[in-house]
Amino acid sequence: MLNDFTWNMTGYIPKHRVNLHGDGIPPYVAERIFQLEPKPPQVDSLNEYILSALQEKNLLYFSFFLHHYELQLNKRIKSFLGMDGGDLYDTDRFLDIKLSCREQMLQKLMDYDPAKGAEYATYIFPFIRDAMLRFRMGEEKWSVSSLTNYKMVRSMAWLCQNTKDAVSEFAKKYNCDLALAEEYLKVVRGIRNQQPFYVTDENGEETGEDVALDDTWNYTDILWNGIQAEKVQRAFEKLNYREQTLLEKRLAVYMACGRVSSWKDRATFEELAVKFEGSTASGAERAYRRAVDKLAELLVAEGALHAVWLKQVSRTKRKKKIVAAIYEYQADCDGELGEISLNFEDSTAEIVRLADWDTVKTNKFAIRAIAYLLNCENEKLPKEMMVAFE
Template identity: 45%
Template sequence: MNDNRDKQMSQLSDWIWDLNGYAAKVPFYNADDLTMREVQNVFQLDPEPPQMELNDYIREAVRKRDLSYFSFFLHHFEKRLNGVIYRFLTRNGYDRYDPARFLDYKLEVLQMLLYCLPKFDPEQETEFLKYAKHYIQDGLLFCRMMGEAGSFASLAEYRRVRQIGAIYNGSGKKCTEVVSEFAAQSGYKDESVSADELLTIARRNRSIVSLYRTEQDEDGEETDEDVTRDDSWNYADILWKGIQAKTVAAAFEQLSYKEQWYLEKRNAICMTCGRVSPLSTQSTFEDLAVDFEGTTASGAERFYRRTLDKLRLKLLESGYIHTVTLKQTECRKKNKKIAAAVYLYQVDNDGEWGEIRFDFEKGTAEIVKLADWDTMKSNVFAKTAIRFVQGLPEERLLKSVVVPFESETLGK
């Protein structure tokens, strides 16, 4: 495939780029052994660039023909870009730990942004990311295309191969039927490459790469990643029913890419769209150890637990969410069934622990000692703990757990 973008980059030849006084915040230590931390922070600068609105960096870059402002833009856009690339890769089956591939995609997007930067009118009201949206999507598709088998004359041809391949895959239809359906859907008419030839390419590639595990809408067109949004994830109703979505999103965004990745994989949940997969698909700590930095399973579990604690503390700081931490200290069985148990409970991860005794035969609970910071009259934290433990089936009676709930409960 012919790619003339390098020649078109000459439009930036008279632009300046002076970053004296700045250095890479996370430099590469070994080019032959990249880490995810390095590639996800490749645009980070030290010290912090001057604070501006994201779009204002681009306007200044174009007005002054100064790529330093573009570097400042990348510094602040990078975390969002990491999410865009990560979701694109996982949707297409590339969910293994591969820093080199991640960097390839990132640099391809960088090239597309540089390509469309001089074309952007700084006086228009349209945001640069909305203007560049399709360029970014083309960059991601171009990278994926280069990693797949076959030779494509253009990105447009590659899109058509993907579309006809999606129709063919798993349909059980004859080739003639697939070609007819593709022609009807797309209105495709091209004398240089027939629909039959496109299907032949798709079938040949099908046995080599997972071509058709893709994001298709009902019309067979691939849906674009919305790169303009700032990852306003609405998953709180799924993660913790009823808890403030914006508060959880704000706390989650403060976590590192690695911490976010661990939470998503271990809990089999997509924080972006709220999709929850069956628990059978959740990553084991052994899987997490292999996928990230080659640590041990116990090391992955410790990191995951620390990440949960970090997220919990950030939510507590918001004031919208409270937690009750429970630890089982005693458990008595009768006729092979749990008859009684004793739990210590702590309020908002702080203060002296309280104590609650449960009699599961009678279905009662007694607050033996009130924890520090629990409400004196309504005992909200203790009662939250009691409701939670009594609602568990015997086989799910936990040794330790953190129970979150909304701050509005305190006023009830």
């Protein structure tokens, strides 16, 4: 266990200081964050540092390893970021990924067995990639249950783009039945429009090819593919004619048969206002939002969705920026309200009071509400809204 190790850096300091009161960490420093002053003692092989760390149970030698390995690690992260959209110098993200890789390297240090012949740098190679994938998995709008499933979803996406029969190829590759392959295909189709989707090739390497149809959320795909169609249909039929028309025209979907038109063909709010005489574009948009919320409530009643309703109770501003706010929330459109207090300066939140039906152990409704609010643009924090989730 690493608890048995020491990490005594006496005599060594970071070569490049981080000015916490400046404008952030510059790229030059982020790429040299593991450099030490003075330089570590010379060895014939970097693996000697790792062997010394294990033998003496002192992570000082692990820091020596990082000092020399940092350049290679930087190249791997840059390559990963280049495939993932080209944000090579979003410095905060670069550094977050880098520290995630270091954490993974530390966790795997105890599993390293030099007797098997591979040097530590070779042994750790696939685990660094897993750390980067796990980091991105946490960033993306969609999620799966494990990193293994995440890789398989991306593999299916690559097969969809590059083979004629993705299901058969997937079943052959993972030695699984066709039914399981079909399930992965459904997942890929359901998420393909949630965000740019960079897939992996047959060797697990990123191709840099975006398989998304566009870079916007496609609520139609999420709705039709992610929820049982029967429940959606029952809920939809409970809406009035105007609400049904607003949803169908705006989402470019025909609920009677499930046919989806091009996202570019969806009606604008100006066109919807003309259809319902006496309405303005802003009025049509408000009516559409109300129809979305009503449909969400009906889907909650059908057991197809969960939803958390939010209402801002108070907020505190400093220099025109909201620094704190209190929200009431309700779980699944029923029961007594709970309360959440948020501090946007340090991105923290406190559950003041749980709503009825919120789970005591996981607080899943409160957690969902907090995650949504902390990720909102500060000037666009909602006064009142409903957040639906599966």
